[in-house]
Amino acid sequence: xxxxxxMKVWRGDATGGELVDYTVPVEEGEVVLDALHRIQATQSxxxxxxxNCKAGxxxxxxxxxxxxxxxxCMTRLSTFEEGETVTVTPLRTFPVVRDLVTDVSxxxxxxxxxxxxxxxxxxxxxxxxxxQVDVERGQEFRKCIECFLCQDVCHVIRDHEENKQSxxxxxxxxxxxxxxxxxxxxxxxxxxxREQAGIGMCNITKxxxxxxxxxxxITDNAIIPMKERVVDRSFDPVTWLGRKIFRxxxxxxxxxPQGRSE
Amino acid sequence: xxxxxxxxxxxxxxxxxxxxxxxxxxxxPTFTALVLLAFVVYATYRAFSGQHYFAEPYxxxxxxxxxxxxxxxxxxxxxxxVGDWWPFSxxxxxxxxxxxxxxxxxxxxxxxxxxxxxxxxxxxxxxxxRRYTGETRFPLILQxxxxxxxxxxxxxxxxxxxxxxxxxxxxxxxWGHMGLGSLILVVNxxxxxxxxxxxxxxxxxxxxxxxxxxxxxVRYRLWGGVSVLNGRHAQLAWxxxxxxxxxxxxxxxxxxGTWSDPRFF
Numbered sequence: 001x002x003x004x005x006x007m008k009v010w011r012g013d014a015t016g017g018e019l020v021d022y023t024v025p026v027e028e029g030e031v032v033l034d035a036l037h038r039i040q041a042t043q044s045x046x047x048x049x050x051x052n053c054k055a056g057x058x059x060x061x062x063x064x065x066x067x068x069x070x071x072x073c074m075t076r077l078s079t080f081e082e083g084e085t086v087t088v089t090p091l092r093t094f095p096v097v098r099d100l101v102t103d104v105s106x107x108x109x110x111x112x113x114x115x116x117x118x119x120x121x122x123x124x125x126x127x128x129x130x131x132q133v134d135v136e137r138g139q140e141f142r143k144c145i146e147c148f149l150c151q152d153v154c155h156v157i158r159d160h161e162e163n164k165q166s167x168x169x170x171x172x173x174x175x176x177x178x179x180x181x182x183x184x185x186x187x188x189x190x191x192x193x194r195e196q197a198g199i200g201m202c203n204i205t206k207x208x209x210x211x212x213x214x215x216x217x218i219t220d221n222a223i224i225p226m227k228e229r230v231v232d233r234s235f236d237p238v239t240w241l242g243r244k245i246f247r248x249x250x251x252x253x254x255x256x257p258q259g260r261s262e
Numbered sequence: 263x264x265x266x267x268x269x270x271x272x273x274x275x276x277x278x279x280x281x282x283x284x285x286x287x288x289x290x291p292t293f294t295a296l297v298l299l300a301f302v303v304y305a306t307y308r309a310f311s312g313q314h315y316f317a318e319p320y321x322x323x324x325x326x327x328x329x330x331x332x333x334x335x336x337x338x339x340x341x342x343x344v345g346d347w348w349p350f351s352x353x354x355x356x357x358x359x360x361x362x363x364x365x366x367x368x369x370x371x372x373x374x375x376x377x378x379x380x381x382x383x384x385x386x387x388x389x390x391x392r393r394y395t396g397e398t399r400f401p402l403i404l405q406x407x408x409x410x411x412x413x414x415x416x417x418x419x420x421x422x423x424x425x426x427x428x429x430x431x432x433x434x435x436x437w438g439h440m441g442l443g444s445l446i447l448v449v450n451x452x453x454x455x456x457x458x459x460x461x462x463x464x465x466x467x468x469x470x471x472x473x474x475x476x477x478x479x480v481r482y483r484l485w486g487g488v489s490v491l492n493g494r495h496a497q498l499a500w501x502x503x504x505x506x507x508x509x510x511x512x513x514x515x516x517x518x519g520t521w522s523d524p525r526f527f
Binding site: 012064084133204205227235 | 267268269271272273274275276277281282283284285368371372375376381382385386387388389391393394395396397398402403406407408409462463466470471473474475476482492493
């Protein structure tokens with residue numbers, strides 16, 4: 001059964017803006033993006049909202065709904081009480097372009113700094129082989145749709161603009177973890193994760209996991225395992241002593257095994 | 263005046279509110295802070311009180327192992343090898359072990375960073391600090407010792423298991439008896455062992471650090487088991503914390519004569 005939904009939508013650009021009130025007729029089964037499209041179609045044709053698949057797979061319609069980072073296309077209106085006002089704002093971690101559209105290019109710049117997959121040379125028959133358990137391990141990480149909600153909610157950059165220079169954010173720790181756990185990859189990204197990506201800045205408050213629309217256990221399965229690998233590399237005195245004794249620290253960086261051949 | 267940063271940065275959408283969340287986001291940090299504070303106050307009082315910690319055959323986990331000459335007769339299972347130089351209660355010497363594990367635990371870090379540090383108090387709620395360096399500098403860089411706290415805590419768990427086994431003696435020292443206190447001590451040992459084994463560092467050491475699971479089938483299976491426990495790490499953290507306080511309270515009451523321990527056989 002339909003009803004009139006009360007909405008507040010942030011309208012404006014980098015020079016200023018405000019929350020604008022709308023009353024939108026909505027139907028049962030609709031999502032927040034449907035309501036935004038209805039505003040666009042019937043009341044404010046110039047409302048800027050980024051969207052594409054309407055199926056929670058493209059990661060385009062990331063916004064903040066009642067203060068929580070969410071995909072507009074996956075937030076059902078039945079989540080809210082019928083008389084409740086639904087407030088929609090752009091992502092508050094990135095520069096605003098207009099209305100609900102933000103400039104997320106920071107993430108693409110960070111992506112360029114992650115060393116790509118570097119597989120070992122192909123065996124004689126030219127075929128790489130991986131066992132099923134090793135293939136399965138990385139599947140969770142590849143579910144990421146790059147909606148950047150985890151980046152948006154991460155307080156390290158949300159509340160501290162200056163940290164964008166030295167911190168990559170949860171989405172890229174996921175990428176570091178995926179590559180670090182890949183049996184065929186030859187790069188050692190642990191030092192990079194600490195020095196360049198700033199994994200030490202993360203204080204494990206799990207907000208990235210809470211907002212992930214794909215349900216990826218970002219903190220438990222990517223960030224903490226990467227932190228532990230950094231501990232192996234940089235903070236574990238026993239491992240450090242082992243490297244000294246067996247003179248592994250004198251090998252060129254790319255050859256330092258430190259458990260890598262395992 | 264310093265330039266505005268974070269959600270007040272000039273390029274971001276100008277929204278005055280620190281958060282637009284309408285749910286009760288303050289509930290988790292408030293509840294966490296209250297429970298942790300209550301535990302700290304209780305544990306501090308009990309640790310420094312230095313009395314009513316042993317009621318044959320029960321030794322409270324706060325004082326186990328009791329290793330100073332101050333320990334009451336029968337409570338020093340491992341001997342009093344520390345001697346009499348330790349100026350405080352024997353508990354203070356021992357509680358450093360579980361304290362270091364819990365302080366550096368990945369779950370408790372989330373809990374106290376949110377509830378005490380307010381960094382952040384809840385997701386998408388602005389934090390009050392102007393600067394933030396995370397765990398990159400002293401003292402928070404010491405969080406990286408967590409695995410060593412785990413190793414010591416695992417040994418400590420063996421002692422708590424020993425205490426639970428010893429509780430199946432009668433007050434006269436005969437085996438084959440059991441009281442309500444025995445049951446409480448067994449549950450305590452099990453919960454603390456599960457909490458330690460479900461730790462993220464344990465998961466990493468058991469198998470998480472491997473690149474090829476397929477080359478290490480035994481470690482892979484163990485990793486799978488620890489991963490199941492790890493999924494319940496937060497619940498185990500709370501359950502073991504509350505239960506260890508309850509265990510101490512029960513033995514305190516028995517030792518002080520406030521109530522007597524029901525014996526099953």
